[in-house]
Amino acid sequence: MKLNRIEKALMNNPARAWIQRQYEARWFEQFGGRIEGQRALEVGCGRGVGTEIIFERFGAQQVHAFDLDPAMVEQAQRRLTAYPAERLRLTVGDATAIEAEDESFDAVFDFGIIHHVPAWQRAVAEIRRVLRPGGRFFFEEVTRQALERWVYRTLFEHPSENRFSGREFIAELDRQGIHVGRNFAERFAGDFVIGVGQKLKTSQSRSES
DSSP states (O other), X not given: OOOOHHHHHHHTXXXXXXXXXXXXXXXXXXXXXXXXXXXXXXXXXTTSHHHHHHHHTTOOSEEEEEESOHHXXXXXXXXXXXXXXXXXXXXXXXXXXXXXXXXXXEEEEEESOGGGOTTHHHHHHHHHHHEEEEEEEEEEEEOHHHHTSHXXXXXXXXXXXXXXXXXXHHHHHHHTTEEOTTOEEEETTTTEEEEEEEEOOTTOOGGGO
């Protein structure tokens, strides 16, 4: 689901970029470390702030970033002109049908996108599919509790069915083979969940991870 006009304005605000850089990226690094020299995917890149963070703070060598909204991809292209084509690929895309081969990324980043996806479990399945064994999934998500608040219901547009709590999101990752364990935190009384999971290797059991 694309952002409505109000939420798009908020996401394009410098305050949102500050939160991504100073808050979300710090937690991501604490939970998952850097990805120096590796290949990363960003789901829902917006205007490209997260992509910059993946390059600059996490040390990715290559990033493939996509967004459902062509206008946002155009903004990201203008923002990220310093990165050559061999390091950056920007496309219009859908998190439930990622255009990439199986096990083709070392890391996937989600700066608050999956709660916009009606069939969010399918998006998780796609993320697992494109992650290599041992690859990391960095996520920050908005929970059902937050989406039920007056501000979210009145100003923004989100799917109303099949939403998740923080614990339910973690449980679904684990069910699909992305192990989080205690490597996450819930913030603002459970409105947000942030953490890093790792795709289990075929021979690795959950009890071993």
